[in-house]
Amino acid sequence: MRYLSIVFIATLLIACDQPEAKEPVEYKGPLREVENMEMFYTENDRIKVKMQAAVVYEFLNGDREFPKGIYLEFYTEEGTLESTLKANNAYFFKEQNQWRGRGKVEVKNIAKNEQLNTEELFWKPADQKIFTEQFVTIKQQEDVIYGTGLDAKQDLSDYVITKPYGEVGFQEN
Template sequence: MKQHIVNSNKILTAGSIIYLLLAVVFLLSSCQSNNPEDIKAVVDENNFPSLAVNELESVITDSGKVAYRFITPEMNQYENRKQPYTEFPKGLHLIVYNDQEEIDAQIKSNYAIYYEDENLWELQNNVEAVNFKNEVINTEQLFWDTKKHLIYSDEFIKITTETEILTGYGFESDEKFENYTIKNISGILSVEEEQRKEP
């Protein structure tokens, strides 16, 4: 009798193991999609950058003179897309030079993307630009149209000069941030007033 009980326990244990294995296989197979579109998306080369570079510093020249300098921790280029673009997921530092190769302006952001067909830059997240007058422009999104030589934004903008702080919505400027306008000014505050407010 005891022998019979031991054997039945062994059969139940083996049966339980087989049941558990079947359940695991079923769950794993149900998590994977057999949809042709999903499979194509996984193996599609267009989902991977055609060029990936870390710690890049690049110089663009015009008539033999340095016009721009780009510094970024990571650059991913997607040339095989219908709308090719270059992405800077960890941010970008752009330096603009004048004809004497002196720094005219600098722009930094935590994220940037360049749309090749449109010759359009989009900078996002903690965008900060400084011109040669040391005026500081802060916003969360900024576009740079290199065809029109125009920089613009529809987002909230803050400009800090030596004497005042301007805030508003909508912004247009030349590439050197020398001549700019705020479309809808919401506030003008002297730097001295702002310093008095700070604890």
């Protein structure tokens, strides 16, 4: 009986000496959440870009997520509204300095009265370029152009559709 008591106590002591180690859980969610954000980017005391978003998540690596959509306005040097961009949701990749809009993405060129629609669009602010490999629709004043893939200036003033299709009317002089 004494032997069983010693074995029992030794087993309890060994079990108590080895606590169960748990791996720490690394948090990968947003560090900050902003609601009803309105931000202005300026150069030489002139507004260049106005940004609005209902919700913004900021992450440790500098990335930002806009899960409820984003709306951007781009202005000329003179301060005139040049173009707009909106998307159902967006993501900013800090390391690449690149944006991705998804869902119903719409870009309007105010001066040319043209509108681009697609499901996914990338924007490189440093190059002032937008691009996609997805299906695109461009509504012009008289025509509608369809295609897959697009490379364009961010204001949609100049663009190339990789694989265009559809009919476009031409006027002869």
